[in-house]
Amino acid sequence: MTSTSNIPPPDQVSGLIAAGNHRRLEEMVDRSQRVLMCIKSIFPFDFFPDVLTIDENKVTLICHELGYENVHGVFIENISYVTVDTDILHATLNVTDSTSERFPKILSIHHLKKEDAFKARSLIEGLIAAKKLNVDFAIFKTEELVNQLVKLGEAKEAR
Numbered sequence: 001m002t003s004t005s006n007i008p009p010p011d012q013v014s015g016l017i018a019a020g021n022h023r024r025l026e027e028m029v030d031r032s033q034r035v036l037m038c039i040k041s042i043f044p045f046d047f048f049p050d051v052l053t054i055d056e057n058k059v060t061l062i063c064h065e066l067g068y069e070n071v072h073g074v075f076i077e078n079i080s081y082v083t084v085d086t087d088i089l090h091a092t093l094n095v096t097d098s099t100s101e102r103f104p105k106i107l108s109i110h111h112l113k114k115e116d117a118f119k120a121r122s123l124i125e126g127l128i129a130a131k132k133l134n135v136d137f138a139i140f141k142t143e144e145l146v147n148q149l150v151k152l153g154e155a156k157e158a159r
Contacts, residue, residue: 002058034055036055037054037120038051038054039117042111048064050110054123054124058074059109074107084117090110090117091111091113092107092117095107125153126152128153138145
């Protein structure tokens with residue numbers, strides 16, 4: 001009895017699955033290397049400026065203090081809320097990491113230029129919305145992607 005099925009043997013199937021997972025992991029790594037925005041706190045107000053980096057998959061906050069550095073990262077899917085607080089001179093960007101829904105963590109970067117803080121907020125909000133819609137970012141050039149995501153995430157004032 002001959003088999004007319006096109007199903008490959010089990011050892012080939014597991015090889016194909018492993019190759020598919022490997023390819024997806026490589027794509028994710030490539031995407032995490034494409035920085036969409038990087039901002040720093042303003043030097044005179046912060047002697048050791050903090051850095052916020054936004055890529056396609058995560059937001060990373062690097063806090064510098066005298067003698068040490070803290071690195072906090074949160075995947076876009078785990079961000080539940082993004083706010084900007086302003087005063088006369090500068091702004092603070094707050095990102096709520098809800099990895100632990102019971103104990104959400106707020107990551108803050110202070111002493112930012114207001115325009116940078118608002119653009120970062122819009123970009124993160126745009127990334128959240130686009131990720132929920134499974135948008136393929138690979139088809140966009142970096143500058144075009146940033147512009148589209150900022151537009152998507154902008155807060156509009158009702159009139």
